[in-house]
Every structure is written in structure tokens, then in C-alpha cells.
Amino acid sequence: MHDRRMRTRVEGEYPGTLTAHGRSMAVITDDLSLRGARCRAEPGTRDAAAPAAPEPAAHELAPHELAPDDACTLTIPLAASLRLELEARVVRTDGAAMALAFEPMEPETYAHLRNMVRLLAPDADAIDDEQAPGHGPDPVKGPCR
Numbered sequence: 001m002h003d004r005r006m007r008t009r010v011e012g013e014y015p016g017t018l019t020a021h022g023r024s025m026a027v028i029t030d031d032l033s034l035r036g037a038r039c040r041a042e043p044g045t046r047d048a049a050a051p052a053a054p055e056p057a058a059h060e061l062a063p064h065e066l067a068p069d070d071a072c073t074l075t076i077p078l079a080a081s082l083r084l085e086l087e088a089r090v091v092r093t094d095g096a097a098m099a100l101a102f103e104p105m106e107p108e109t110y111a112h113l114r115n116m117v118r119l120l121a122p123d124a125d126a127i128d129d130e131q132a133p134g135h136g137p138d139p140v141k142g143p144c145r
Contacts (some may be wrong), residue, residue, distance in 0.1 A: 008127060009033045010120035015042070018098070020072035020090070025060035028080060029076070030097070032117055034110075035128065041096040066090045066098060084112050089107060137141070 014029045018039065027043040041063050067071070070090040077083050086109065088100040105113070118124040 007106060007124065008121055009116070010036075010117055012116065012120045014076045014116075016074055016076040018060060018072055018074055018075070018100075020066060020070050023065075025061040027074070027098070029074075032113070032120070034102075034114060034117055034127070036091070036099065037100045038097065039074065039098050040098070063093055063096050063098060066093050070091055072100065079111065082112075084109060084116075086113070094113075 006132045009031045010033070011031050012029055014032075015025050016027050016029065016039070027039040028039045028042055030040060033057060067092055072088050074088055075083050076086075086100075087103040088103060089103065090103050091099040093099075102113075109113045114127065118127045121127050
């Protein structure tokens with residue numbers, strides 16, 4: 001099968017929060033790219049496999065409540081006072097796992113995401129090459145690029 005992705009995906013487990021429909025769930029990223037992420041509900045979240053975990057609150061978001069094209073926000077804490085907030089759309093769900101496509105983002109947000117992806121990439125220079133014109137839609141909002 002041909003991989004249609006235009007951006008390198010890197011494995012990286014970052015804890016975060018996925019918010020949609022006014023509710024949230026704890027997630028862990030499985031991989032990241034400059035255009036999206038795959039994440040899974042943390043054990044203890046409704047629909048996540050965790051038989052020994054206590055039942056979460058009923059108002060918590062569950063993976064089965066997400067559908068393709070649902071708007072959501074993936075928040076990843078980077079430091080005590082710094083959070084990466086990525087507006088996204090759900091591409092697909094599979095059990096406790098979700099694939100997300102990021103919406104265009106502010107330059108500062110993109111810079112943090114780019115640094116995270118570069119840090120985990122086997123070839124950090126290839127990440128820079130992917131930002132060249134003609135390598136897919138520009139993930140940054142505004143006139144900065």
C-alpha cells in the first residue's frame with residue numbers, strides 16, 4: 001500500500017487532553033507530524049481498555065462519541081506554564097485510538113510542534129525539507145510564511 005502522507009510521522013508519547021463537544025478526555029499521543037497526530041485514550045477513560053481503573057465521570061468524553069470531521073482541540077502541556085493547543089479534525093477512530101488532522105495554526109504553535117517533531121525525527125533536516133513550497137498545504141495561519 002502506498003503511503004500518501006506528505007509529512008514525516010514520529011513516534012512520541014506525550015500525555016494530553018482531547019476536547020470535543022464541550023467535554024474532555026485524557027489521551028497519550030502515539031505519533032506526531034506537522035499536520036496531525038494519532039493518540040489513544042488513557043486507561044481509565046470510558047471505552048479505553050482498563051479493567052482495574054475506577055469508572056470515570058459520566059461527563060467525560062469517550063472515544064466512541066467522536067466521528068470523522070468532528071472539531072476538537074488537542075492540548076499537550078510542554079512546561080508548567082506552556083501548553084501546545086492544536087485545533088484539529090477527527091480523521092478516524094478505532095476503539096480507544098483517534099487520528100487527528102491539525103487545522104492551520106499560529107506561527108508560535110507551529111514552531112513548538114516543529115521542534116517536537118524535529119527532536120524525535122531520525123533525520124531532523126528532512127523535517128525542514130518538508131516545509132518547502134509544493135510539499136502540501138501550509139499548516140501556518142497568517143502572512144508569516
